[in-house]
Amino acid sequence: MPLKTAAIIKKQGDEMIEIRSLSKSYGKLKVLKGIDLDVAPSEVVVIIGASGSGKSTLLRCINFLEKAQKGTITIEGKTVTHKSKNLHLIRKEVGMVFQHFNLFPHMTVMNNVIEGLIQVKKMSREEALELGRAMLEKVGMSDKADVYPAMISGGQKQRVAIARALAMNPKIMLFDEPTSALDPELVGEVLHVMKDLAVEGMTMVVVTHEMGFAREVADRVIYMDEGQIVEQGTPEEVFDNPQNERTQAFLSHII
Amino acid sequence: MTLDRFLDYFQTFIPAAWMTLRITFFGILFGVLLGIIFALFRISKYKFLTWPAKLYIGVIRGTPLLLQLMLIYFGLVNIVMIDRIPSAIIALGIHNGAYIAEIFRGAIQSIDRGQKEAGISLGMTGFQVMKRIILPQAFKRAIPPLSNQFIIALKDSSLASAVGVKELLLHSRQLASSNYLMMEMLSIAAIYYLVMTSILTFFSNRIEKKLRVSDHRA
Numbered sequence A: 001m002p003l004k005t006a007a008i009i010k011k012q013g014d015e016m017i018e019i020r021s022l023s024k025s026y027g028k029l030k031v032l033k034g035i036d037l038d039v040a041p042s043e044v045v046v047i048i049g050a051s052g053s054g055k056s057t058l059l060r061c062i063n064f065l066e067k068a069q070k071g072t073i074t075i076e077g078k079t080v081t082h083k084s085k086n087l088h089l090i091r092k093e094v095g096m097v098f099q100h101f102n103l104f105p106h107m108t109v110m111n112n113v114i115e116g117l118i119q120v121k122k123m124s125r126e127e128a129l130e131l132g133r134a135m136l137e138k139v140g141m142s143d144k145a146d147v148y149p150a151m152i153s154g155g156q157k158q159r160v161a162i163a164r165a166l167a168m169n170p171k172i173m174l175f176d177e178p179t180s181a182l183d184p185e186l187v188g189e190v191l192h193v194m195k196d197l198a199v200e201g202m203t204m205v206v207v208t209h210e211m212g213f214a215r216e217v218a219d220r221v222i223y224m225d226e227g228q229i230v231e232q233g234t235p236e237e238v239f240d241n242p243q244n245e246r247t248q249a250f251l252s253h254i255i
Numbered sequence B: 001m002t003l004d005r006f007l008d009y010f011q012t013f014i015p016a017a018w019m020t021l022r023i024t025f026f027g028i029l030f031g032v033l034l035g036i037i038f039a040l041f042r043i044s045k046y047k048f049l050t051w052p053a054k055l056y057i058g059v060i061r062g063t064p065l066l067l068q069l070m071l072i073y074f075g076l077v078n079i080v081m082i083d084r085i086p087s088a089i090i091a092l093g094i095h096n097g098a099y100i101a102e103i104f105r106g107a108i109q110s111i112d113r114g115q116k117e118a119g120i121s122l123g124m125t126g127f128q129v130m131k132r133i134i135l136p137q138a139f140k141r142a143i144p145p146l147s148n149q150f151i152i153a154l155k156d157s158s159l160a161s162a163v164g165v166k167e168l169l170l171h172s173r174q175l176a177s178s179n180y181l182m183m184e185m186l187s188i189a190a191i192y193y194l195v196m197t198s199i200l201t202f203f204s205n206r207i208e209k210k211l212r213v214s215d216h217r218a
């Protein structure tokens, strides 16, 4: 387990994310039922669970795309709510990668990557381009800088989306099923980029069905069911020796 | 009617055609302006903006353009005197503005929700997302229905004849009343309209084709 050595050199210290009794409903439908979750700096947390169990909603709450009705979210010691001032500036600390990429189709690959740098970080175009080139290099997309998203494959789109999020230099990266929309042969290239990020010490929360990735990269695996964290532990604990019946049933379906 | 005479008559329509183009152009310009403003009002989260937008769109789309035009030219005389041509432009503008507002609203709302979320996640403000991400894509998507609306506006400009604006229709009727060639004069006006609408259609088709290329999910 070569990657696991990265866990050893991980910094000690305060939690990067602290979630306390987070609850969220859509009308009568309770989607999150009192979630408690801590994520340490440089930790990689993989969330698994059936469709509709609230995984996406949890990620979206951490990024304040959704408003929780109850509970608190603390990022690097700062408790943030929807009423917080400059919510948009707090959001730039948290990068988000979506299942459907959500690249801006009217901008070239490079302009996608530097949009946030120019609009949010108020960088000059030259500075932004320099950083943008470095980010595209990192995800192996330098040669596509000037093409439009419609011209590249799904795997390439997702790598650009990762570069776009990374360009903002976030402290946390959230991934919501980043490979679920991809043809099987394109999954590897995206997971590869994510592994590199994990090794570099990025704090990551990843919703995925890629069990191989979870085993190799995750420090902790969380199983969610009906809006609750039902079980969590190291990949070995959760995958090889699940304690909860529902976890067992879920894993027997998926593996 | 000999070809010579036909051509003589045909030529006299040129100033009237120019008038048709002018009131259409300025009417559309005004309409696009109103359309953008009221589309943004309409999708705003504030009731004091959505409510007037709904009222404007509902009233204008629910009443005839001819009535709106007469109301501005004849109906307002006791409050403000507005000349024929400005009346026609204002009426065309207000009328088309309501339809264009709905076109823009539809285009804005057709943009995938993920686009806004991606912008928001980068730390952009709602205003930046609208300006940089949503509107550029929405404008593109609005071009086909907009060009359709422009063609309608061009034809509707003939209603300005009712308040005495000397555009194509009024010119043809005035000529016919002295030369008794109603069929011929109306046909000449029809040719002018057809040429102008064909040119508009040609360009809108070309733009539409060009846009289709980049319209994939990203």
Ligand SMILES: Nc1ncnc2c1ncn2[C@@H]1O[C@H](COP(=O)(O)OP(=O)(O)O)[C@@H](O)[C@H]1O
Pocket (backbone or CB within 6 Å): A026, A029, A031, A049, A050, A051, A052, A053, A054, A055, A056, A057, A058
């Ligand atoms: N915007 C929404 N409005 C209403 N219901 C929603 C909305 N988003 C998600 N849900 C519901 O919340 C539940 C959890 O959804 P989600 O977090 O997307 O689950 P997962 O990502 O685990 O598949 C589902 O039942 C889903 O239908």
Ligand SMILES: [Mg+2]
Pocket (backbone or CB within 6 Å): A055, A056, A057, A176, A177
């Ligand atoms: Mg989901």
